[in-house]
Amino acid sequence: MKKEIIAGSVALGLAAIAAQALRCQPLETVPYVDLKKYVGAWFEIAAFPQWFESGCTFTSAAYGLAPDGGIIVKNRCIKDNKIKIAEGRAYVADKTSNAKLEVQFQWPFKGKYWIIGLGDDYSYAMVGHPNRKYLWILSRRSTLDEQIYNKLVAQAAEQGFDVRKLVRTMQGV
Template identity: 65%
Template sequence: MKKEIITTSALLGMASIAALVLHAQDKPLQTVQYVELDKYLGKWYEIAAFPQSFEKGCSHTYAEYTLNEDGSIHVKNTCIKNGKVKVANGKAIVTDKSTNAKLDVQFFWPFKGKYWIIGLGHDYSYALVGHPNRKYLWILGRKPVMDSQTYNHLVTLAANKGFDVRNLVKTAQE
């Protein structure tokens, strides 16, 4: 009987997430109100993400953002893959100057990806980044490990914004 209650509760929880995602996906993706780029620059550890082919097999993933002379942002993504350090360099351009929360990131010409900051700690200790199509999502932190309360807050925020958080996979950082 107890096992049936737990199973039923889990199924109801998953159904609730699915309903929330479907409802929120109909709305435009909202970003944070404003990003102070100087505070956003620096090193960010990937705490969790939706799996993507370009990150397959990666662990110890982090990004470093620095300001270029032309005002664009240099993006340096690093991970460990098959025991070797892999680095990808790219460039980000702010596409919404009123918020600084919408950027286009390019690693290979002519392909660009949308990088929208949809959650941000008041002290810039964590960030939630997604794509308006809701197929890309990253939880980032300034430290390689994030406390469970902050992590759960960001997962809930992502679900409320229409992301199917059942697809989130934590990134090995230890």
């Protein structure tokens, strides 16, 4: 019995070390994002809970290209039976891939928005932060095929995200 407890403790310790090692690795983005295909409406399928989305349901985002090359961001959700809207701007931080953006809702604060998963047809996306504290799974529709969702969750775990923190977003029936 004692050997099993020790073996279990060692296995748990090794798993924790492996997870920490993954979190220390650079976050990999998709190779390239065509921003003209990426803009448009997105529905939040699941995310790590954040204070700025607390109590939100029916969460979505709309992105549009700005004349200066930036991206207009309009996030919305239903909170306390009211529509809550947050408007901001995103800027491409890596012009080679277009996969690393910086989003700003309030000056001077910017957040990293790295596209780490993307459907070939731009029907779904996964966005994270290199510190692994932020993660969103997005879809062009209010639902996402379960196989695709599971694939994205596995990919996020492989990149060092603690996917146990993922919470599905209520999008309605």
